[in-house]
Amino acid sequence: MTPILSVRDLSIDYRTRRGPVHAVRDVSFDIEKGETVAIIGESGSGKTTLAVSFIRLSPRSARITKGQILYTNDRETVDIQTLPDDELRQYRWSECAMVFQAALNSFNPVINIWEQFADTARAHGMKDSAKIHARAQELLDLVHLDPDRILKAYPHELSGGMKQRVLIALSLLLEPQLIILDEPTTALDILTQRSIIDLLGQLRKKLGFSLIFISHDLSIAAELADRMITMYAGTIVERASVTDLFYRPRHPYSVGLLRAVPRVSGAMGSVASIPGSPPDLIRLPSGCTYVPRCPLAIAACAEREPDLVPVDTPNHEARCIRWKTVAEQVGTAEVAVAEKIATA
């Protein structure tokens, strides 16, 4: 079966005065129907740049220098980059809906929620207001909100958690195959985060859409995802199933991210930040980009950037020449760490 989204060797640059910023480099991955993939990594690792390119909404200064984004539905496979404007407009939201990082500012402040639902539906050829209204009510009900009250409300009259739920309901309006959620819970308090994640889990089970989940929060990503992609300095450094990434990480950066997760049961000292900062994406080092921060780096690491290679477990790849050493060290300490995260 063909994957619904296939990203092939994608590279994206931002033009700046200092020169091109290589924000995304040679990224390839597939998303199957009904699958949830989490993309994790710290700020500036290229997660959002990657995601907005899937709906061709990159800022003007961004340019795709290489690669393809192929989208497949029941009828055909299209290349997002060469899609004509009117087809792109139809593709957006009815095929692939994206909930932005700034979810709380995603609503036009001067028109009410109903009009924002209606605008979206009408842009995709639904003309019957009564039908749109019924559908909006049904969806708001699905996200556990009171439809009549919410539809009449203006965005400023809703709380952060309510807006996030409304946005999720809105993303389901046209029954897209793929939903991209960029940091959907970052601006919310921990209890609201919890309920949003539970809600997403239920909806996914019920409706069977595919989900790309972008987060820096590993524990939240772990709950929803089937597979995980770790990004560092604009490229994929590890790709694995959730269990493998948590119990058998094979890239030192993934290990670092796991160690940086605070746990309820852990003592203060057990949270370790990764020393140093990500590399300059304009002048990238010639070798592995993680060398300056890597506790396991050797001379060979700085010679050339490693390829994404298969490691000891199936369907698991890491961009590290020392993954065996990582495996030996992780064998002891990290499993305990991962178990705690998984049960937290």
Next chain:
Amino acid sequence: MVAQQLPATPRASRARHILGYWRHPVAQAVLKAFLTVFVTTTITFFLIRLMPGNPIDIKIDELTKDGLMTYQEARAQAASLFSIDLDKPVLEQYVSFIGNLAHGNLGYSFVSQGTPVTAIVLAVLPWTLFSVGTGLLLSFSVGVFLGLFAAYNRNTRADHILSLGGSIISAVPNYFIALLIVIVLGVELRWVPITQMRGATSSGIQPGFTFSFIGDVLFHAILPVSVYFLASVGHWILGMKSATINALEEDYVSAARARGLSDGRIMTAYVGRNAVLPLVTQLAITAGLAIGGSIIIESYFVYQGVGLRLQAAVTQRDYPVMQGILLMVTLSVVILNLAADLLYSRLDPRIGRAGGATGT
């Protein structure tokens, strides 16, 4: 606080209900507007009487000039002509003025004997409101449209021309534009028949809902309207351009694009509607300034509006007419501001909407 916690008797709750109306934003705005008019009227009343020379002195000078009357006789005759006794203490005059005003009586003109001030003001005020209003609404609509256009075509030649033109024209004062029109277009080039265009209408034309009358009104209003238009259009272009550029950066605009909305819908309901909000408030302020500025503009074009009439009243020290015109101008500006406020709260649901979905 304590009283509110007690169980409310029916009467107390009704009293609070009535008080509640006064807390309503619209009621508050009307109350403020009323206060503004009152304070302005009071200040102008005293300021006018502080001006050197008064109508009686001017009349006495006139009557005693040829030596036929003694000063006392002249004074008695002059005083009998005017309905206000200027020997009375100013405070007493003020009280009787306010008393008359409360009955809607603005008094009679000193100079045009027996003519009620209300009639004078009502004869000139519509022309000023018409010309200023037309000029401003035109410049607002055109400026907002061009500003939006410039922002959408940022850094193109059209944008550079509009922005540069906008900043140059908004730096030129309106009286200078009027002067240029009179001298260059009227006198030097003779493109504009400025002498025919004097007045608010041509003499002898029958007022009515006819093409010739409306055409004549527009013909006479063209020059002042163009001045009000030119003097403010640059401001709207620049204001709308920067507001639009800010709005384009908003997250809800990218979110609307991600939802597949058409560019036209995004431009009007998402970008334009949000960008125009701050300009609506400025519209009222600009209207006030333009009505004030009409004094000079109308005298350049000899357009029979409030400004021209006020100028005449000032030279003749015609206190009641001055007072009446200033009151009406204040009232118009305050009403415009009030209208802009109410319009703003209609356009922006975040302002002045009591209650709503959260029910607080």
